[in-house]
Ligand SMILES: NC(=O)C1=CN([C@@H]2O[C@H](COP(=O)(O)OP(=O)(O)OC[C@H]3O[C@@H](n4cnc5c(N)ncnc54)[C@H](OP(=O)(O)O)[C@@H]3O)[C@@H](O)[C@H]2O)C=CC1
């Protein structure tokens with residue numbers, strides 16, 4: 070058993086509860102920083118992580134509501150960043166003044182722009198690239214279910230990473246180390262892009278989207294744009310924990326007769342029983358969406374590297390308009406033909 074490590078977890082939502090709850094249940098010291106509006110209720114109820122075989126419970130988790138309280142309690146070995154990408158900037162602004170007292174942040178968020186932003190605010194030494202391929206559903210405050218256990222990835226960019234990996238593995242999180250952080254994050258983004266925005270916009274399951282020939286073609290064009298943007302930057306595709314991203318990429322480039330049935334099956338298995346996160350956020354009326362950090366990132370990097378990305382731009386703009394209430398939810402709901410008419414042509 071490695072010595073007890075001290076973790077600070079930013080955000081006690083699906084991923085924060087899963088990672089931090091698993092670490093706490095395995096004997097590591099964990100402090101969660103959550104919003105003041107929900108922290109007392111989570112503290113009272115405790116944490117619950119339901120896996121297929123066991124239910125982990127943390128009866129009295131330590132929750133704080135601001136960074137000063139967190140720093141009064143401990144000196145940390147690592148922090149875990151588990152807020153949505155649209156909350157990263159506000160969080161970094163709230164901790165910037167105490168940057169020199171913070172440990173490195175392992176960034177487990179989806180998207181490819183969080184780590185550079187953390188480095189800008191807190192310095193290169195305080196960022197470790199991370200990824201989660203296990204799918205987690207949120208049942209309530211501090212209450213999550215492991216929909217599909219795969220693992221997590223952590224870039225081996227600092228001396229302390231092997232010790233952190235041991236602790237993560239002892240907690241059953243199936244951690245693997247990666248030598249190329251950006252390749253890990255971009256490869257994860259490829260998997261997140263699949264049927265995510267289209268499922269939210271159309272209110273269809275990923276299976277329904279991949280079964281429709283026109284929607285399938287549009288998805289493949291969107292993914293090929295993302296692959297070209299990666300290639301323009303010299304970022305390779307890598308496999309992720311129990312996620313064969315390279316084989317997936319080969320299928321995206323193959324003829325539809327071959328790829329469509331295989332991708333339909335793989336996509337069904339990919340997210341467990343969970344609808345893609347953009348669908349959940351849109352239909353829960355969250356008012357914000359991570360789409361601008363996934364499809365939107367493809368567009369921004371495409372502009373920078375001279376790669377046209379019209380399909381990603383269309384999906385990003387449409388889903389942002391729906392999320393912000395500028396477009397009615399019914400506009401394309403279960404109306405693939407209308408949606409395809411509005412999409413950029415081949
Ligand atoms: N769920 C999954 O299966 C996976 C998710 N991810 C990624 O992990 C990241 C986190 O996602 P997920 O856990 O699902 O998101 P959730 O919305 O479930 O959790 C984020 C939590 O952080 C809280 N929060 C936001 N800002 C702050 C802040 N400044 N201080 C304290 N708490 C804050 C949020 O509160 P509030 O809701 O009030 O804003 C919320 O409770 C995302 O980037 C996601 O894409 C990656 C792999 C799998």
Ligand SMILES: CC(C)(CO)C(=O)C(=O)O
Nearest residue numbers: 201202203204261340346
């Ligand atoms: C389910 C998973 C792991 C893959 O798409 C994910 O990243 C998410 O839900 O945001």
